[in-house]
Amino acid sequence: MRDIRIVCHRGASRIAPENTMAALEAAIALGAYAVEFDIRTSRDDVLYVLHDDTVDRTTDGSGRIEDMTSTEIDRLDAGSWFSPEFVGQRVPRLDTFLDACIGRIAVYAEIKRADPARVRDMLAARNLLAEGWTFSFDQGIRAETRARVPDFRRMVLFEHVGSVERAVALGASILEFHPETLTPERANAALEAGLICQIFYAGGDPEVFKTAMDLGVTQFNIDDVETLRAVEGQLFTATAT
Known part of the structure; x- marks a missing residue:
């Protein structure tokens, strides 16, 4: 029988609010091989882990993340919608999220809106590139990834x-x-x-x-x-x- 590798979709999203540090920690606690997460860019060019193009569904705020500054995003509560237990969870900055993965779990970076070369370099700087991989539903981002960062799996x-x-x-x-x-x-x-x-x-x-x-x-x-x-x-x- 082949070894089975579990990839926790948006982190352990049945245990903790998706795409948060709590969901990442829960995925690691479950012994997952990798964590899947989504990447978007704020108005002031900070990369965040968030699935939707707006913050409405998974935070106590509203609006498009690309129209918001990092100062505004950092103040949002990304846990209370899921359970009172997770009040105070934030929308993670990508660098903080990746730092918590080092030596603990592989990464599957789904790029919603971000520069793939920048994402690749952030993984490489943390020795997460060899086992990590990427994908995007955006055809342009997929083509850009192939052309500019061919070593990004x-x-x-x-x-x-x-x-x-x-x-x-x-x-x-x-x-x-x-x-x-x-x-x-x-x-x-x-x-x-x-x-x-x-x-x-x-x-x-x-x-x-x-x-x-x-x-x-x-x-x-x-x-x-x-x-x-x-x-x-x-x-x-x-x-x-």
Whole structure:
């Protein structure tokens, strides 16, 4: 049985408010291999860990982060929406977030709005580049990453590239599937091409996890760590007997 690597989506976002230091610490406590997080840029060019283009959903503030200064962002409460236990959590600055990852967890940096070369250099300065990787839903950012920082490991989505051959041609290291795009033929082709097979799944159906493991998926970008671990334990017991 292959080693399974857990990637905590936006940190351990079922335990703590997403994309906060608390979610990062919870992911580390769970023994996750990597933490996935999102990067945006403030009006005064400070990089932050935040998913949405506005702060409305996950803080006590409102407005677009790109229209806000770092002084304004640093004052926001990013925890109380999730639970009173997390009152006082802040929107992390990227440098602080990365500092807390050093020697503890690998990083998956999803760039929403930021200079990929700047992000790459921040990882490199902390020895996080070798195991780290990046992705963006923005086609322009993906192209810029390939052109300007080719040593920054890249992930691509199957739904974007449409084939394993295209993923290889783009120089990807990781090919991410969704449950609906993962098939035995595609998984086999990706593995034979030397790509890391990753799946993104925000749900908790054990059969989805089992099927992915059976097909050779080794990295799971997920929210429900507990269910994955239970399925992994069952499969390990079955193969050991």
